[in-house]
Amino acid sequence: MRMPEPNAAVMARRALIVADLKRLCPAAECVIEAEDEIRAYETDGLSAYRQIPLAVVLPRTTEEVAAVMRYCHQERIPVTARGAGTSLAGGAMPTADGVVLGLMKLNAILDLDFANRTATVEAGVTNIAITQAVEHEGFFYAPDPSSQLACSIGGNVANNSGGAHCLKYGVTTNNLLGVKLVTVEGDIVEIGGKHLDAAGYDLLGLLCGSEGQLGVVTEVTVRILKAPEGARPMLLGFKSNRQAGACVDAIIASGIIPVALEFMDKPAIHAVEAFVHAGYPLDVEAVLIAEVEGNDTEIDDLLARITKIAKAHDASYLRVASNAAEAAAIWKGRKSAFGAVGRISPDYICIDGTIPTSALPETLDRIGQISRSYGLEVANIFHAGDGNLHPLILYNANAPGELEKAEQCSAEILKLCVDVGGCLSGEHGVGIEKRDLMDYQFEAHELALQKRIKAAFDPHDILNVGKVFPLEDATTTALGRAA
């Protein structure tokens, strides 16, 4: 879906706005207007959607962010805040009539406080950089999205990001203590901090996952945790998706909380083996990776209990990593899975629905039926322990109509997630991708309430417009409002 190139009126508006932004952020290379440079910001991880913005501004300080927001609020200029641009749902995609506010120059680590177990960093710092900054003291930052080498902590806050190890430690909102927020009016607000809880309303909880629609986060304080003594994964193979799903359900119902419990089905297993030779069994329909943490005694005990449950669910393959190399190989397969699928299919849509874990077996059956009804192949690779599904719908964008078919298939699977008591998004956000499904999940009065909250923060509706909510009328283009 490619939008028309900007016309002359847009070019004139761009020139005016660029001049103003240069006044507000006067340092070199803080405002980008050249066509070839601006193109780097036309899309994010949802690359089927592209849009050139009017301009890109890269402030260096919270104060410059505040000045830009104050200006855009006064001038009614749409703003899309952007971290590393790794959104899989189009959350960082610009509008034709707006500016991109990139936060990558805000990349300082401000405070590491081991006594209070907190780290305070600027929003553009990558997820992995937080762990790298504290690991010399034996600490780590728990949420670990697959994109953690690239994605920024500000983007994690906007999307309430998760990851493979969030089953035990929770997602971003469970590890977030405070933010510095620039409001749409350009006020700088401190929310939360190093202490437990907060007086007044829990704005921190509301902001986390609000997809950049309520304000711009410039600093983040997170909980850091002491790294466990050790961790060990095991690989479990099953003759059917349903058995694997039932085993996940039984492990969780037993009260064991593995630090990770990942699921891959046959198409994913074969793609991975052909790519990285992780040593996965090829004669099974599904594998699980279960990882537990603690000292050796605890690890032995937990893996023995998981093994017992797996055998009761007819696991046909069981292997505990006996050393660091075997553990790394097991994880290498999972971590390269998306890339591996990319090798066997020119394109895929990565879905991000969540379901109650008890609905896993039934949901996996239905996903197979739905994808077959569209004549599309699906590879299931996901965080099974907390019910966060990532089915990959394989398609060929060069075959006419296949993208649309894959999108319809994807929508049907997401509706299935809602039908079984789950929801549209686990960790990728709604963005552009799922906005038109929001009225499948929510009643009109529920969406109206959410919009009133947006209006309380953003009365002129300039922050990350065209996302999260179903598009309302023809004057709102698919990628934002008409210029």
Add this chain to the structure above:
Amino acid sequence: MRMPEPNAAVMARRALIVADLKRLCPAAECVIEAEDEIRAYETDGLSAYRQIPLAVVLPRTTEEVAAVMRYCHQERIPVTARGAGTSLAGGAMPTADGVVLGLMKLNAILDLDFANRTATVEAGVTNIAITQAVEHEGFFYAPDPSSQLACSIGGNVANNSGGAHCLKYGVTTNNLLGVKLVTVEGDIVEIGGKHLDAAGYDLLGLLCGSEGQLGVVTEVTVRILKAPEGARPMLLGFKSNRQAGACVDAIIASGIIPVALEFMDKPAIHAVEAFVHAGYPLDVEAVLIAEVEGNDTEIDDLLARITKIAKAHDASYLRVASNAAEAAAIWKGRKSAFGAVGRISPDYICIDGTIPTSALPETLDRIGQISRSYGLEVANIFHAGDGNLHPLILYNANAPGELEKAEQCSAEILKLCVDVGGCLSGEHGVGIEKRDLMDYQFEAHELALQKRIKAAFDPHDILNVGKVFPLEDATTTALGRAA
């Protein structure tokens, strides 16, 4: 602070409203108007403040709650939702011109789902009843406020309640998965559910702790957890508050997360020993109770590590509970502490500030200085591990001016919490008690943002008015608006 009794105009208004409420909730004993019966609702756990409401309505269903809300919204009648009335901050206190909406008839346990580890109950169910309903399967509900035998889960959601065991398991918001909310317009909204995360904004996080100002919760879905194999407390004594505080800090900084880490100072210890003879040492200035969980090996290991840290901080007394009776005695002292203080002082104010744990030693010193400057005694009893302080300011309400002096002392201690990087409230809420300190913690534009959020939910401002925010003008009485 007792307000004038209602006048004739109020009486007439009451008669009209009572008739309407009886039409909406027609079953017997659902509307209370008799002076002697209504008096049971004039106050909550903050008994220094009292106010007779116009009427009390006790709906039996979510639909009746919705009908009452729709009516009160249309008629602009203030509504104070009330669970068990155990608020320590005046959060459930009525206004003279409003109705109390009591939720105690909504007391059904609706769904226990061990496969998904969730329990769904009506809002009037007590906190302890959730654990009682699931313990036969080896599960429990983690947050455990001291009032857990009486307090309702709806009130826990409104106040984001904590408890002694929340250091490991988190407070209400960390264990809450979904609610059924009646909006002020009388719409019924499902927020969250059994699945991870939610699409759209995180209204669940926002509602939790919003003190009944954004809507009325009628059903609650919480996470239930598998009970640990075992738990064991130990008692540690120190020659100074500062040493005990530094030891708490060192335990947390070591990465150990005890399931509870409680602090009591000398006045509290002596009051407790005189009351329940828990076997606490009397020749120390402070004791800590540290409890850890797991199997016997894990427990031995963790208590040995805590012992080593305590010795490094010059602990003068160390005792590990060697059996269930000794464990019960250690906890009996802590759990009866507030009652014990009630025996040595006719009245006390229980403060509820939080601080970064690293500020504990300094803050305890300053609390001692502040209370001495007012000539008041203070007993410190609190959840030290997560920095949630509960200093008790002892005073005599019958001595002229002592309540005011105690309130000033309390306000000064709460400001101290803010000054050291903490906040006004840990788990009791702001309510009436701390509303006038909110502008010490928050800037004007921060409070304005919070008020815009309230307006998004409650445009006519009828829900639990006169709480949380500083009172604005003379037409707003201390206990609500003028009738």
